[in-house]
Amino acid sequence: NAGVTQTPKFQVLKTGQSMTLQCAQDMNHNSMYWYRQDPGMGLRLIYYSASEGTTDKGEVPNGYNVSRLNKREFSLRLESAAPSQTSVYFCASSLQTGDLYEQYFGPGTRLTVT
Amino acid sequence: GEDVEQSLFLSVREGDSSVINCTYTDSSSTYLYWYKQEPGAGLQLLTYIFSNMDMKQDQRLTVLLNKKDKHLSLRIADTQTGDSAIYFCAESDEDNQGGKLIFGQGTELSVKP
Numbered sequence: 402n403a404g405v406t407q408t409p410k411f412q413v414l415k416t417g418q419s420m421t422l423q424c425a426q427d428m429n430h431n432s433m434y435w436y437r438q439d440p441g442m443g444l445r446l447i448y449y450s451a452s453e454g455t456t457d458k459g460e461v462p463n464g465y466n467v468s469r470l471n472k473r474e475f476s477l478r479l480e481s482a483a484p485s486q487t488s489v490y491f492c493a494s495s496l497q498t499g500d501l502y503e504q505y506f507g508p509g510t511r512l513t514v515t
Numbered sequence: 516g517e518d519v520e521q522s523l524f525l526s527v528r529e530g531d532s533s534v535i536n537c538t539y540t541d542s543s544s545t546y547l548y549w550y551k552q553e554p555g556a557g558l559q560l561l562t563y564i565f566s567n568m569d570m571k572q573d574q575r576l577t578v579l580l581n582k583k584d585k586h587l588s589l590r591i592a593d594t595q596t597g598d599s600a601i602y603f604c605a606e607s608d609e610d611n612q613g614g615k616l617i618f619g620q621g622t623e624l625s626v627k628p
Contacts, residue, residue, distance in 0.1 A: 405557070432614045441523060443603060443620040444558070451613030459615070491557050495614040500545040502607070502614030506557030
């Protein structure tokens with residue numbers, strides 16, 4: 402199993418450019434998540450998808466859109482990148498056992514917006 | 516709203532015990548979690564504790580939970596240089612929909628030889 406994969410690993414964008422971050426999991430998990438990580442701020446949830454066909458906003462959704470393409474894939478789109486979106490982005494999926502959710506993370510995408 | 520607080524840095528000598536502390540606000544969280552992030556990598560689930568337990572031990576790791584004070588700690592015995600990483604505690608989001616977690620800021624553990 403590859404687990405959770407993300408592409409690209411690194412990206413530099415100019416302000417106003419758009420891009421899509423790709424995420425896929427091969428563990429048959431229902432729930433998937435997009436986080437951003439900034440120094441001293443921990444991980445903040447951007448969007449999540451509790452199951453195929455549903456998406457919901459997290460703590461910091463402004464400037465982002467998502468698509469749950471199928472059970473495996475969950476993409477994050479920046480329509481018009483801004484310097485404030487410079488961050489490390491993590492995708493995760495979770496295995497549910499009752500109320501226990503074990504989240505599995507991808508390796509991250511390091512995005513710089515100039 | 517919910518909040519999870521951790522101190523940002525901890526430095527210990529190799530062989531000592533490390534104790535990483537966390538406070539949380541949502542008393543309804545069924546599970547509380549500790550994740551580890553090594554440099555340049557994503558987070559990995561280290562351990563978790565069910566909310567009706569006071570303590571959980573797993574090899575060199577001991578998790579203590581004080582529900583009254585909403586305080587969670589992670590003790591690493593015989594800390595090694597390979598334990599240098601950022602450690603995050605997390606609680607379940609209050610509506611627990613879709614398995615959302617609220618993460619603390621992370622504690623960067625530095626282990627000196």
